[in-house]
Amino acid sequence: xxxxxxxxxxxxxxAGFPAAGHAKDDVDLSIESIKCLQCHGKKGIAYKFxxxxxxxxxxxxxxxxxxxxxxxxxxxxxxxxSTDHHPSRNFRNKAQYRVxxxxxCRGCHTPDQIKSKxxxxxxxxxxxxxxxxxxxxxxxxxxxxxxxxxxxxxxETEYCMKCHRQKMTMTCRNGDKISLNVSYSFSEGNxxxxxxxxxxxxxxxxxxxxxxxxxxxxxxxxASSESCRRCHFDKYTKTLDSVHNTILxxxxxxxxxxxxCHGSHQxxxxxxxxxxRVLTTHKxxxxxxxxxxxxxxxxxxxxxxxxxxxxxxxxxxxxxAHDIENPLTLEYHERIPQICGNxxxxxxxxSKYGLSTEVLNAYLTDFHGVTLGLYxxxxxxxxxxxxPIAxxxxxxGTHNxxxxxxxxxxxxxxxxxxxxxxxxxDTNENFPNAWLSHYKPSLSKFPLIFIVSTAYKxxxxxxxxxLLLQIFLHIWRYAVNR
Amino acid sequence: MKDGxxxxxxxxxxxxxxxxxIILSSVVLFATGLCQRFWHVDSAQWFILKMGGIDNVRLxxxxxxxxxxxxxxxxxxxxxxxxASRKWESSMFITxxxxxxxxxxxxxxxxxxxxxxxCDRYDYMEKFEYWTILIGGFLMIVSGAVLWLPTMVTRILxxxxxxxxxxxxxxxxxxxxxxxxxxxxxxxxxxxxxxPLDTSIxxxxxxxxxxxxxxxxxxxxxxxxxxxxLLGDGPPGVEEKAADSGTG
Numbered sequence: 040x041x042x043x044x045x046x047x048x049x050x051x052x053x054a055g056f057p058a059a060g061h062a063k064d065d066v067d068l069s070i071e072s073i074k075c076l077q078c079h080g081k082k083g084i085a086y087k088f089x090x091x092x093x094x095x096x097x098x099x100x101x102x103x104x105x106x107x108x109x110x111x112x113x114x115x116x117x118x119x120x121s122t123d124h125h126p127s128r129n130f131r132n133k134a135q136y137r138v139x140x141x142x143x144c145r146g147c148h149t150p151d152q153i154k155s156k157x158x159x160x161x162x163x164x165x166x167x168x169x170x171x172x173x174x175x176x177x178x179x180x181x182x183x184x185x186x187x188x189x190x191x192x193x194x195e196t197e198y199c200m201k202c203h204r205q206k207m208t209m210t211c212r213n214g215d216k217i218s219l220n221v222s223y224s225f226s227e228g229n230x231x232x233x234x235x236x237x238x239x240x241x242x243x244x245x246x247x248x249x250x251x252x253x254x255x256x257x258x259x260x261x262a263s264s265e266s267c268r269r270c271h272f273d274k275y276t277k278t279l280d281s282v283h284n285t286i287l288x289x290x291x292x293x294x295x296x297x298x299x300c301h302g303s304h305q306x307x308x309x310x311x312x313x314x315x316r317v318l319t320t321h322k323x324x325x326x327x328x329x330x331x332x333x334x335x336x337x338x339x340x341x342x343x344x345x346x347x348x349x350x351x352x353x354x355x356x357x358x359x360a361h362d363i364e365n366p367l368t369l370e371y372h373e374r375i376p377q378i379c380g381n382x383x384x385x386x387x388x389x390s391k392y393g394l395s396t397e398v399l400n401a402y403l404t405d406f407h408g409v410t411l412g413l414y415x416x417x418x419x420x421x422x423x424x425x426x427p428i429a430x431x432x433x434x435x436g437t438h439n440x441x442x443x444x445x446x447x448x449x450x451x452x453x454x455x456x457x458x459x460x461x462x463x464x465d466t467n468e469n470f471p472n473a474w475l476s477h478y479k480p481s482l483s484k485f486p487l488i489f490i491v492s493t494a495y496k497x498x499x500x501x502x503x504x505x506l507l508l509q510i511f512l513h514i515w516r517y518a519v520n521r
Numbered sequence: 522m523k524d525g526x527x528x529x530x531x532x533x534x535x536x537x538x539x540x541x542x543i544i545l546s547s548v549v550l551f552a553t554g555l556c557q558r559f560w561h562v563d564s565a566q567w568f569i570l571k572m573g574g575i576d577n578v579r580l581x582x583x584x585x586x587x588x589x590x591x592x593x594x595x596x597x598x599x600x601x602x603x604x605a606s607r608k609w610e611s612s613m614f615i616t617x618x619x620x621x622x623x624x625x626x627x628x629x630x631x632x633x634x635x636x637x638x639x640c641d642r643y644d645y646m647e648k649f650e651y652w653t654i655l656i657g658g659f660l661m662i663v664s665g666a667v668l669w670l671p672t673m674v675t676r677i678l679x680x681x682x683x684x685x686x687x688x689x690x691x692x693x694x695x696x697x698x699x700x701x702x703x704x705x706x707x708x709x710x711x712x713x714x715x716x717p718l719d720t721s722i723x724x725x726x727x728x729x730x731x732x733x734x735x736x737x738x739x740x741x742x743x744x745x746x747x748x749x750x751l752l753g754d755g756p757p758g759v760e761e762k763a764a765d766s767g768t769g
Contacts, residue, residue, distance in 0.1 A: 406687070409560050413575040416566060423574055466672050472680025473671060480684075488685045495692035499699065506703045509646075512630035517713045519632070 068104065069112035074122050076100050092133040102182035116143050137173045144174045158202060158248045177205060198245050199236045215256035221304050230306045239266040257292045263303065264296035271297075277361035285365070295326060313347040323354040330438050338442040350388050356381070373415045375430040376402055393444075401477040402431070433458050528726035529743065539596060540722045546589040551698055553582035558691050586665045593658045612642040615652065619645035639748065641738040650704055657697045664690035 068076070078084065080100040087093045103109055114121050119128075130136040153159045162172040200221065208216040237244050253259040268275035278284050278297070287294035300322045309315065320343070324331035334340040334354075342348035357378050358364070364371050380399035382388045389396060402408045407429050414425035434455055435443070443451070455471040463470065480488040532540075556565040556578065572578045603609040622638035623645045629637050638644070643651070667674045667686035674682060709719040714731075721727040732740040733751070741748040 409557075410575060413560060413566070413569060416570065417574040420570055421574060463672055467676055469675040469678070469680045470672065473675065473683035474680075475684055485681055485684070487681055488688050491685055492688045492692070495688075495696065499692065499696055502696065503699050503703060506700070510703070510707050512627070514713065516630045516632075 068109060071112040071114060071122050072103075072109075075113045075120075076103070086128075088130050088132050088136065090132045094133055094136060098181045106182045108181070108183055116146075118143070137175060138171045140180065141172065141174045148174075156248075160248065161250045164250065177202065177207070195235045195237060195245060199243075209251070209253075209259075211253045211255050211259065213255045217253075217256050217259055228307055229304075230308045231304075238269075239263075241266065241269070255292075260298050261287070261292065261296050264298045267297040267301075274361045277359075281361060281363040282365040283363060293326075299325070311349070313343070313349050316349060316353045317343065319355055319360075320353050327354075334438040337436075337438060337440045339440060340438075350382070350392075352382060369418070369425060369427060372427055372430060373411060373418075373425075375432055376408065376411070379431045395477065397479065398477040401475070401479065405474070429458060429462065527729040529729055529732050529740070530725060531721050531727040531732075532725045534725065535599070537722060537725055539592065542588075542592050546585055546592060547701065549585045550582060550589060551694070551701075553578045553585065554694050555698065557582070558694065583665075583669055586662070586669075589658065590662045593655070593662065596655075610642075613648060613651055615645075615648055619648055637734075639737045639752070640735065641742075642736055644735060646704075646708065650700060650708075653700050654697055657693050657700075660693045661690060661697070664693070 076098060079096055079098045082097050084096045085093045086096050108116075119126050130139070150163070154163060166172055203219055203221040205220065207219045209219055210216055231239075242249055251259075253262065275297075283294045283296075287296070307315075307318075310318070320331065320334070320340075335344060339351040342351045343353065358366065376399060383394065384396050384399040386396050403412065411428040411430065414428060417423045418425050432440075435441075452468070452471055455474070456466070456468055459466050459470050475485055475488075478484045480486075480492060482489055552568070553572070556568045557575075559565045560569070569575055569578050572581070600609075600613075604611050618641075622640055625634055625638040626645075628634045664686040667682060668690060671683045709715060709722075710717065712719075714734075721731075729740070732743075737752055738748050741751040744751065
């Protein structure tokens with residue numbers, strides 16, 4: 040009831056004095072205040088503490104006139120002082136002075152009044168524990184305005200930003216400090232510019248400001264990321280299947296959560312352009328620095344960074360963004376040809392670079408590709424463990440993929456032999472040539488295979504038809520003779 | 522004239538055993554081989570999974586290939602030994618008469634001749650089948666060995682030999698399969714002359730009528746008479762054929 044009364048009174052006040060700030064210009068200061076400002080209204084005046092720290096004794100007259108305390112004379116707060124009396128004070132340091140000053144505020148502002156604002160709850164608790172909250176940390180001493188600063192608060196965000204644009208911190212149990220200062224932008228670049236603070240910070244409002252107590256800064260980040268699922272439930276469920284979530288649930292708190300990649304208050308819109316793609320790789324880089332360095336030098340990475348090429352894959356194209364799988368599993372290994380094939384079998388992507396789209400098919404129909412496909416089926420249907428079969432990345436590399444066009448053929452062959460020898464022990468340099476390097480046999484490339492294959496392609500149908508013709512004639516003759 | 526139903530010994534027990542071994546190895550090799558060639562077909566994948574996976578299929582295929590190699594070597598060894606010791610006539614060798622007989626039969630089918638070609642122990646169709654399978658068998662053994670032991674092979678031969686062997690093995694298998702599926706199965710089961718089954722390779726015996734019709738020159742030699750005398754004025758009648766079908 041009391042609260043409603045306050046709200047109604049406030050609205051009436053706001054309606055009655057739409058330009059409250061300007062009206063204040065006419066406030067008449069007390070004679071005492073005018074007299075004090077004769078000295079303290081001049082810049083440069085300061086007080087020095089015993090420890091050589093100093094505090095500015097200057098009071099901005101204009102701001103003071105606008106302040107909620109302008110109706111008071113100086114001696115209401117500075118109790119020992121008057122127009123006749125200006126005692127000399129002696130403080131050890133600035134901290135002692137600030138604590139003392141705060142005590143003055145409490146002369147008027149009772150604990151009940153302070154407690155009525157939920158934002159003060161944490162401070163009062165600290166005070167009970169022996170800390171000394173300093174009012175002037177948030178409320179400037181001489182320019183303190185009404186809560187709304189004389190303005191009408193139009194939105195919840197504005198309300199919250201009243202305090203959270205200030206520099207303030209929250210201390211965790213382990214001593215970590217978390218900045219509560221929000222550099223919030225209402226620009227259109229912010230994907231969340233239409234949201235209210237409480238959409239994410241549920242439980243908080245202009246009425247409620249519960250006290251939170253986190254063990255560490257990391258705990259706070261992880262807990263905050265839980266808010267995202269309220270809107271992005273599909274992405275959230277995907278992350279539950281990700282390797283990041285797995286290691287997080289195993290106790291590794293460094294595993295990334297939503298906020299780590301997407302940020303918290305300045306969340307940009309998704310960009311599929313080169314800028315967005317580069318930005319994405321840099322997000323992964325935060326943890327995977329070594330991989331990033333290797334990728335940046337690869338044919339894909341250099342095309343992205345040096346040529347602003349959007350055709351080349353970035354981290355999430357192969358690893359996905361949310362349901363990131365452990366790439367060291369057999370299941371992932373088996374899917375690699377399809378992952379590479381997403382681009383390399385797509386004419387719209389690779390044809391312009393003079394690359395063949397037959398590479399995937401050439402692999403899948405060859406010995407390794409066939410075995411890989413059958414192993415996958417066996418694993419799925421017979422629950423039979425399968426051996427890892429050489430896939431694209433085994434010969435071409437993973438993050439360090441180089442251009443097959445510009446690579447030294449001798450080097451490529453040497454690497455290939457090394458890979459072959461992993462499974463096929465004691466093979467010599469002839470062995471890698473058993474792989475046709477994705478080429479389709481022709482008279483110029485692998486003529487022996489082309490000739491054998493073509494000969495059978497001609498001979499088998501001719502022979503089949505010849506035999507069928509013989510059979511037909513034999514039956515026909517039999518029928519005629521009959 | 523002797524009774525047409527008289528049984529004449531055509532195949533020895535060794536040949537009957539050889540045929541059984543070939544049936545066994547062919548069925549297993551075709552089943553485990555074709556499912557690898559046509560791996561993308563659902564039924565092939567079903568078979569591979571029923572076999573317990575591709576590794577099992579390959580294992581069975583390779584060891585049955587070894588058994589097949591043994592059969593072929595045994596067959597060639599016995600044949601070379603038999604011919605060399607002059608015990609046997611080289612009745613399977615292709616001669617000029619086979620070409621003449623094949624042209625004669627085509628003409629006969631078109632009604633240009635009044636009787637079918639008169640053949641000796643093996644007619645040109647049997648020889649064609651035998652040699653395609655024997656030569657094909659050798660190609661399969663060699664290319665199969667290359668695919669089984671690629672590391673050893675590439676120590677002395679270029680790497681390209683492996684995919685070449687794969688193409689050869691795969692296509693030659695299909696060729697042999699088609700010869701068997703179309704030609705051999707027709708001739709020994711579905712041909713009106715033998716339907717429902719030519720049993721001679723299982724029993725070892727053939728009727729005198731079929732000998733007269735299909736291998737008259739051999740029959741004449743067995744009976745010690747001139748072929749012209751044996752055959753009389755005309756060729757064996759079609760009516761005779763129909764009456765005698767299926768006796769093997």
